[in-house]
Amino acid sequence: MADVWIPTGMQILTDGxxxxxxxxxTVRQIINNLETQYPGTKSRIYDEEEDDxxxxxxxxxxxxxxxxxxxxxxxxxxxxHFLPAIGGG
Amino acid sequence: xxxxxxxxxLSTQEFKVVGSRPIRHDxxxxxxxxxxxxxxxxxxxxxxxxxxxxxxxxxxxxxIDASKALEMPGVHAVVTSADWEQPSGKIEDLAxxxxxxxxxxxxxxxxxxxxxxxxHAIAGVAADNPxxxxxxxxxxxxxxxxxxxxxTFRDALKGDAPILHERLQSLSNPGLRAGGxxxxxxxxxxxNLANQFEFKLGxxxxxxxxxxxxxxxxTNTSAVHQGYIEPHTGxxxxxxxxxxxxxxxxxxxxxxxxxxxxxxxxxxxxIKVIPMEIGGGFGAKGIIYSEPVAALLxxxxxxxxxxxxxxxxxxxxxxPTSGTNVRVKLGATNDGKLVAAEAHLTFEAGAFPGSxxxxxxxxxxxxxxxxxxxxxxxxxxxxxxxxxxxxAPGAPAAAFCMETAIxxxxxxxxxxxxxxxxxxxxxxxxxxxxxxxxxxxxFVETLxxxxxxxxxxxxxxxxxxxxxxxxxxxxxxxxxxxxxxIVNNDGTVNLxxxxxxxxxxxxxxAQQAAExxxxxxEDVIPSVGDTESVGFTSNSGGSGxxxxxxxxxxxxxxxxxxxMIARIAKVWEVSEGDVEYVDGVLQxxxxxxxxxxxxxxxxxxxxxxxxxxxQAGVNPGGAGPCLATHIVDxxxxxxxxxxxxxxxxxxxxxxxxxxxxxxxxxIQGGAVQxxxxxxxxxxxxxxxxxxxxxxxxxxxxxxxxxLPMIDTVIVEVANPAHPFGIRGVGEVPIVPPMAALSNAIxxxxxxxxxxxxxxxxxxxxxxxxKNGK
Numbered sequence: 029m030a031d032v033w034i035p036t037g038m039q040i041l042t043d044g045x046x047x048x049x050x051x052x053x054t055v056r057q058i059i060n061n062l063e064t065q066y067p068g069t070k071s072r073i074y075d076e077e078e079d080d081x082x083x084x085x086x087x088x089x090x091x092x093x094x095x096x097x098x099x100x101x102x103x104x105x106x107x108x109h110f111l112p113a114i115g116g117g
Numbered sequence: 118x119x120x121x122x123x124x125x126x127l128s129t130q131e132f133k134v135v136g137s138r139p140i141r142h143d144x145x146x147x148x149x150x151x152x153x154x155x156x157x158x159x160x161x162x163x164x165x166x167x168x169x170x171x172x173x174x175x176x177x178x179x180x181i182d183a184s185k186a187l188e189m190p191g192v193h194a195v196v197t198s199a200d201w202e203q204p205s206g207k208i209e210d211l212a213x214x215x216x217x218x219x220x221x222x223x224x225x226x227x228x229x230x231x232x233x234x235x236x237h238a239i240a241g242v243a244a245d246n247p248x249x250x251x252x253x254x255x256x257x258x259x260x261x262x263x264x265x266x267x268x269t270f271r272d273a274l275k276g277d278a279p280i281l282h283e284r285l286q287s288l289s290n291p292g293l294r295a296g297g298x299x300x301x302x303x304x305x306x307x308x309n310l311a312n313q314f315e316f317k318l319g320x321x322x323x324x325x326x327x328x329x330x331x332x333x334x335x336t337n338t339s340a341v342h343q344g345y346i347e348p349h350t351g352x353x354x355x356x357x358x359x360x361x362x363x364x365x366x367x368x369x370x371x372x373x374x375x376x377x378x379x380x381x382x383x384x385x386x387x388i389k390v391i392p393m394e395i396g397g398g399f400g401a402k403g404i405i406y407s408e409p410v411a412a413l414l415x416x417x418x419x420x421x422x423x424x425x426x427x428x429x430x431x432x433x434x435x436x437p438t439s440g441t442n443v444r445v446k447l448g449a450t451n452d453g454k455l456v457a458a459e460a461h462l463t464f465e466a467g468a469f470p471g472s473x474x475x476x477x478x479x480x481x482x483x484x485x486x487x488x489x490x491x492x493x494x495x496x497x498x499x500x501x502x503x504x505x506x507x508x509a510p511g512a513p514a515a516a517f518c519m520e521t522a523i524x525x526x527x528x529x530x531x532x533x534x535x536x537x538x539x540x541x542x543x544x545x546x547x548x549x550x551x552x553x554x555x556x557x558x559x560f561v562e563t564l565x566x567x568x569x570x571x572x573x574x575x576x577x578x579x580x581x582x583x584x585x586x587x588x589x590x591x592x593x594x595x596x597x598x599x600x601x602x603i604v605n606n607d608g609t610v611n612l613x614x615x616x617x618x619x620x621x622x623x624x625x626x627a628q629q630a631a632e633x634x635x636x637x638x639e640d641v642i643p644s645v646g647d648t649e650s651v652g653f654t655s656n657s658g659g660s661g662x663x664x665x666x667x668x669x670x671x672x673x674x675x676x677x678x679x680x681m682i683a684r685i686a687k688v689w690e691v692s693e694g695d696v697e698y699v700d701g702v703l704q705x706x707x708x709x710x711x712x713x714x715x716x717x718x719x720x721x722x723x724x725x726x727x728x729x730x731x732q733a734g735v736n737p738g739g740a741g742p743c744l745a746t747h748i749v750d751x752x753x754x755x756x757x758x759x760x761x762x763x764x765x766x767x768x769x770x771x772x773x774x775x776x777x778x779x780x781x782x783x784i785q786g787g788a789v790q791x792x793x794x795x796x797x798x799x800x801x802x803x804x805x806x807x808x809x810x811x812x813x814x815x816x817x818x819x820x821x822x823x824l825p826m827i828d829t830v831i832v833e834v835a836n837p838a839h840p841f842g843i844r845g846v847g848e849v850p851i852v853p854p855m856a857a858l859s860n861a862i863x864x865x866x867x868x869x870x871x872x873x874x875x876x877x878x879x880x881x882x883x884x885x886x887k888n889g890k
Contacts, residue, residue, distance in 0.1 A: 033552045036315035046317065091554045092838075095595065095736040109552045112314060112475040116594040116659020117343075117400020117506035117848055 030058060030106045034069075042066045050108075055087050056098040058108055073110050086113040126777050126831045133700075134632040135841050138778045141624040142643055147394070155350035155366035155393040156425045163352070164193055164243040166407075166414050166424035167250035169257050170434060171232030171239055174266035174500040174806025175279060178230055178259060181240055185256035191245040192253045194417035198227040201413060204379060206284070221469040223380050225503050226409050232261065233281055233468035234502050235807050236433030238406075243414035243422045266500035266806040270442065270465050273309040273499045280307035281468060281498045311470030312496040314478055316551045324457025324489025328448025332525050335444045336518040338855075338873040339799035340437040340465065343507045344790070344818050347396025348431045351408030354421035360387040363408050368398040368617050369656030373405055374648045380409055391647040392617045399790070400506030401436055403656045432811035436505020437800055439464040439472040443518035445481075453532050455541045457489040458482050458550070462515060464496055467503040472496045476511025476592075480852070481519050482550040483590040484560060484744055485541045490550040500806045506658065508787060509591045509848035513794065513855060517873065520587035520856030524863065534586050534860075535568045538746070543590075559770030559834030560744040564588070566832050567746040572766040581753050582763070583864020588746045589852025593845035594659025595740040599652025600669035602630055602677050602731040606723065608716030610634065610677070613646040614670060615654025616662040620847060621779035625663050626670040628775050629841060633674035635701025636715055652734045660845025661740060663775060664836075668737045671840050676731030681718050684725050739838025740845060745769040747788065747853040753865040758877035758884070760796055760862060766828045767853075772836040772844030780846050785827040787850025793819045795855035799874050 029049040034042045042048055043066075050065065052058035063070035075082045080097060087094045088109040094100040102108060126136075146152040183195040204219035223229075228237050240257055244250035267273040267281070285307055325331060352364040361383060367373050370390040378385045395402065407424040414422040426435065441464050448457035460481050464472035474494035482490055527534045542564060547555040567573060567586065577584050603611040612630050616622055623643035631638040654666060678698045685703045686693040695706050703718060705711035722729045750763040767784045774780040797817040801809040810816045835842025855873055863869050868883040 036317050037313075088553045091556045092738045093595075093740075095597075095738050107554065111479075111551055111553075114476050114479050114592055114594070114659075115400075115403075115473070115506055115510060116661065117403075117508040117510045 029104070030102050030108050032058060032062060033107070033109045035110055038069060038072050041068045052102055054098065054102060055089070055094065055100045055108065058102055084113050086111050126774060126833070130773065130833070130835055130842060132632055132841065134628045134638050135773065135775050136777065137628070138776060139624060139628065139638045141621050142627065143394070143618065143623060152394045154347055154396055155352070155364060156423070158352045158364045158393065158423065160352070160354060160421045162420045164245065164414070164418055164420050164422045165247040165250050166241050166243045166411055166422045167247060167254055168238045168410060168424065168430070169240040169242070169254045170430070171228065171235060171237040173232055173261055173263050174235045174268065175264040175281070176232045176261040177264065178228060178232060178239065179262055180260040182258040183240060186242055186253040189249070189253050189256070191249045192242060193420065194243040194414045195257070196227070196241045196410065196413040196417060197239065198224070198229045200417070201380065202382060203229065218470070219379050222376065225469055226406060234500050236430065236502060237468070238410065238434065241410040241414050241424065243418045267309065268499055268501060268802055268804060268806045270463050270497040270499060273497050278309055281309055281500065283307040285311060285470065285498065309498045310495065311466060311498055314475055314494040316478060316492040318548065318550050318552065319489035321457055321459055321489050321491040325448045327456045329451040330526065330529055331446065331448045332522050332529070333446045334518055334522040334525065334871065335442070336521070336871045338441045338514045338517060340440045340501065340504070341507070341794050341798040341800070342432055342437045342816065343399040343401040345397030345399060345401065348426040348428060349402070349406050349435055350423065350425040351405070351411045352421060352423040353408060353411035353415040355415055360389065361412055363388065363390045363412065364393055365390055365408055366393055366395050366402060368395065368402045368619060368658050370617060370648055371615065371653050372403060372656050373408055376405055377409055377412065381412060389647060389649050392645055395617055395619055398619055399508045400510060400658055403658050404436065404505055406435055428813065429811045432816065433808050434502055436467065436503050438507035438510065439466065439504045439514070441465070441514040443515060445518045445522045447522050447526055449526055449530065451530070453530050453537050453540050455485055455487045458487045459491045462494045464494070464511070465499050465501065465504065466496050467501045468498060469503040470496055470498055472504050473506065473510030476509070477515035479551055479592060480512035480590045481515035483742070484543055484588050486543050486547045487550065492550055501802065508790065508851040512589060512591055512852045513791060516587065516589050516852045517855045517859070520853065521859045521869065521871070524585070524860040525869070535564055535573070538588055539564050556741055557837055558742055558744060559832055562832045562834050563744055563746045563768045563770050566830050567748060567768045570748070570766055570768065570830060572748050572764060572828070577750055579752070581755055581865050582750065583861040583866070584748065584750050585857045585860030585862070585864060586746060586748050587853040587856035587860060588744060589849050590742060590744050591660065591849040591852060592742045593664070593740040594661035595665045595737055596655030596661060597734070597736045598654045598665040598669040599734045600626065600666060600673040600732065601651060602673040604677060604719050604722060604729040606720050608636070608719045609640045609642060610636070612641050612643045612670065613651050614643065614666050615646055615651040616666040617657040618645055619657050620783055621776060622657065622662045622666065625775040625779070626666060629667050629670045630674045632841070633671055634677060634715060635699070660847045664740050664839060664843045664845055665735065665737055667775070667841070667843055668839065669733045669735045672733030672735060673731040676733060677729060680729045680731065681715070684722065684729065685713055685718055688725055737838070739836065741772065741836040741838060743770050743772070743844045743846065743849050745849045745853055747857045749854070749857045749861050751858065751861040751865055753862055753880060758880035760858070760875065760880070762792060762824050764825055766830065767850055768830040768832060769846065769849060770832045770834045770844065771846045772839065773833050773842035774831050775841065775843065777831060780831055781829045783847045784829045784850045787847065788827045788854050789819055789824060791851045791854025792824060792858065795858040795873060795875055797874050797876070
């Protein structure tokens with residue numbers, strides 16, 4: 029199962045856990061399964077209307093900021109983070 | 118007399134064209150004045166637009182009467198925010214970190230119901246010439262209800278502070294950096310606290326309990342401007358089919374197109390944006406100011422309109438970077454190991470949410486391996502111009518606090534500052550304070566190169582002199598990018614790519630194409646395509662252009678190779694698998710008689726199947742962060758506090774320097790901007806929110822006359838995620854200089870200056886405080 033790191037502000041929804049194990053082979057599946065385990069988490073990172081990550085949310089899979097968003101593949105031992113997207117200059 | 122040390126390239130991988138120093142294709146036009154910048158555009162019937170700006174930092178706009186202006190001969194149109202529909206307050210992602218709350222953005226372009234900073238655009242006028250337009254501005258009557266302004270974050274966060282946006286939603290969601298908008302039925306009290314971010318790693322309390330030594334530090338920085346030499350400019354023309362053409366000085370013409378599409382309610386297919394040559398951007402030209410106003414005026418006047426800012430307008434009405442307050446607490450063991458670190462970063466966003474405080478949080482501890490960390494970032498709105506990106510947004514102010522705190526730690530521990538950094542260096546697999554693991558990076562290599570550099574070991578002699586070091590981190594960006602390689606029948610290639618060229622990127626792309634194709638770089642003719650000539654390409658920013666559009670160029674050139682192999686296999690009547698492409702020559706793998714050059718195949722392309730054009734659209738991951746370490750020697754005049762920079766060396770991991778000359782230029786330019794930020798530059802703002810030094814005479818930026826040569830050491834630790842090992846280089850050079858200077862000033866004077874800029878007056882005050890005067 030993937031190791032999903034929960035943003036500090038969202039840990040109140042995951043019983044205070046910073047890291048949770050979630051099944052999923054894509055980021056979309058991870059988010060959906062996270063919601064099943066911890067209701068209320070999905071709306072903090074997913075835009076229902078656009079069917080995409082919320083604007084400004086970056087997903088980092090195995091240390092790399094994903095360019096595929098919900099489509100990004102997640103492996104069995106992957107590490108997944110949701111962080112603010114950082115703009116450059 | 119300072120010995121001059123030639124710039125060094127510590128290379129790990131050699132190529133034929135990549136890594137060489139060809140003359141840039143756009144160089145001659147730029148130095149002879151032939152290059153076309155945004156304000157150079159001339160069109161039939163062109164009108165000139167000027168903007169009426171608020172004299173107040175905070176005011177309700179009760180009414181605008183432009184009737185007198187419209188009566189003036191030669192005045193063709195006046196526009197206000199009433200001339201377009203207010204966009205939704207929903208935040209949108211326009212690709213690659215281009216996150217916008219379009220309502221805030223349109224309100225910044227033309228004020229809706231409030232003026233939120235002195236210089237805020239209220240109305241636009243189009244007239245036969247700029248002087249007439251300015252005269253017309255003076256006749257426009259605006260009825261303001263002046264409100265008390267808030268010009269510091271401390272005042273903005275007080276319970277009784279005037280509120281800038283009644284509908285601003287205070288957020289702590291990781292996603293909503295650009296600020297949220299409350300729904301219409303939410304009647305809760307407004308706030309100036311736009312966003313709050315938190316990151317935790319390990320156990321911070323336990324970490325500090327394990328520390329033998331704890332240092333606490335607080336620093337303050339003022340807003341500074343990016344100082345690009347070319348003001349913002351946009352020209353718009355509506356075509357007879359209802360489409361719009363825009364000429365813009367921009368870092369991202371596709372972003373201009375997409376933003377204008379949302380703001381004007383026009384499909385993207387109806388907007389063409391042509392990027393002109395750009396005289397500097399540094400992040401601040403990834404947003405729009407002039408273009409939408411030009412479009413609105415052009416629509417009303419039924420003639421093309423050009424709107425160009427003056428220098429004062431650039432200072433007062435485009436985005437400086439944030440003023441900041443950063444507090445750091447570090448815990449270390451007696452042998453110098455960092456065990457805990459805590460930081461609170463408060464950044465002033467200006468009139469609308471969206472300071473680079475997430476960037477500051479992302480970078481402040483990232484150069485180091487620290488097991489227990491806590492980070493808090495706060496984004497506050499105040500009555501000053503909306504902040505805009507400036508080279509490694511958020512990181513320089515964060516590093517100013519962190520790297521000077523490290524210097525204090527080293528002093529107390531009696532430890533060499535580079536040895537300390539080597540001991541605590543982040544490496545591949547280090548857990549960052551924001552959570553993810555660090556990928557493969559070259560921090561250890563840059564520290565080692567700095568330690569071994571002659572500058573570091575040369576004794577610094579003479580009174581009132583000091584040496585400082587500091588390091589910096591930047592994450593680097595990427596995003597969608599496109600390129601086309603069009604083979605000409607004379608064996609040259611027209612390379613059309615989508616990245617606005619701020620720093621010589623077009624020659625870097627030409628080099629990459631030439632490397633793949635095995636031809637001379639002079640035979641690749643690069644150009645920046647407009648939004649109808651090349652596929653979508655995200656902004657030239659985030660140090661991402663050479664990486665992402667380099668990938669697109671690489672793939673486009675590979676596409677040419679594939680087509681050529683297929684073509685020649687047909688000519689020779691062999692299978693494609695029997696043909697190989699080596700150094701610009703196509704040859705049969707086993708029959709040495711069968712051989713043709715790239716140029717020969719190019720000459721026969723039409724006769725053998727048609728034109729050969731390679732193309733690629735990419736969105737590559739793996740940009741890879743980069744790190745830098747700077748060394749500076751200064752002399753401080755004990756009577757006046759004036760700082761003279763004696764010697765400066767910048768060491769940086771660049772992955773692979775495609776064109777070392779332009780990489781050196783990026784490093785030197787970033788270092789110089791950091792020196793200006795550290796010693797000279799600040800927005801002097803009155804308590805009524807008026808900038809008092811809005812010209813280059815009073816906003817003092819360093820020139821080449823003020824500084825010695827900036828020596829560079831290019832360390833190449835190849836990025837495994839790029840075929841040539843590229844990492845972005847343009848931003849990290851601005852991160853270390855302020856802290857390096859502060860540490861050097863401490864070496865020279867014994868005092869630590871914890872605010873920027875470290876002006877002569879600020880240094881003397883610190884010296885007098887220390888001496889009890």
